[in-house]
Ligand SMILES: CC(C)(COP(=O)(O)OP(=O)(O)OC[C@H]1O[C@@H](n2cnc3c(N)ncnc32)[C@H](O)[C@@H]1OP(=O)(O)O)[C@@H](O)C(=O)NCCC(=O)NCCSC(=O)C[C@H](O)C(=O)O
């Protein structure tokens with residue numbers, strides 16, 4: 398344990414399951430799933446003529462009780478579409494943890510939703526998340542991350558749309574997409590925004606999914622957006638700190654907490670150089686590991 402402050406809250410966002418709000422069976426199923434959050438989708442998984450039914454389903458779902466210990470995110474349609482404003486009325490009425498904006502092209506898309514929340518007097522804690530899935534969005538990633546609204550909480554990459562708009566094909570390893578993925582991660586990190594990797598469509602191939610989770614973790618993503626319950630376990634596992642990382646983090650924290658380290662900025666821990674700059678990441682990692690352990694012990 399340590400009393401070292403971290404600059405932003407530590408949250409578990411390893412597994413964010415998208416549930417089409419039109420699918421009442423899937424909504425009910427979500428109540429018993431071990432994902433860290435649910436993205437209630439009003440956008441691409443809901444046909445235009447079913448949008449109101451989907452909003453009504455969400456109202457019924459929230460009225461029946463929220464999911465203990467998990468984040469509730471509502472993905473709206475673009476504000477400029479015929480559905481976005483009505484979706485925002487649902488968001489304001491239901492007060493989820495976050496509203497996810499699709500196909501964000503620039504800071505103005507984020508600010509418009511943040512302004513609607515502010516004007517409605519929505520709780521300051523309701524975050525705005527941005528889907529990074531258009532060529533303009535990726536090009537403008539830094540400007541979007543630096544929009545300046547305290548509501549901006551996370552980027553979620555959407556490779557289906559990005560592939561559609563760029564013509565880059567689906568391919569194991571995501572070779573030609575890596576520069577764009579890393580640009581989104583870098584922009585998010587520059588402004589303290591969390592960053593979630595894209596869905597994997599092939600939900601029956603869990604080996605390929607595990608490989609993509611490992612890759613996403615290596616790129617610096619906090620977690621993954623999911624489309625099927627079968628993906629939850631691997632996502633939770635691969636985006637949780639592993640035992641060796643936790644041991645290393647605890648050793649760094651302990652080494653700097655030792656009175657003998659007072660006034661020292663550089664130490665040797667387990668044969669490697671560590672500096673004071675390593676303390677905050679170590680504290681965050683240890684805190685994440687504690688949250689993950691708590692969640693594992695929770696009954697869903
Ligand atoms: C992809 C699916 C349509 C497959 O559904 P289905 O054929 O029903 O799968 P299964 O028979 O294997 O389902 C087994 C049980 O699990 C439940 N289930 C399935 N998916 C979900 C879910 N997402 N949430 C909760 N529960 C789920 C089924 O109901 C079955 O339950 P039971 O009958 O009791 O056994 C389906 O998985 C699906 O619709 N997935 C989500 C699609 C979605 O949300 N799309 C939008 C997000 S994708 C995106 O954002 C892309 C991004 O924008 C980009 O550009 O990349």
Ligand SMILES: [Mg+2]
Nearest residue numbers: 530555557558
């Ligand atoms: Mg999309």
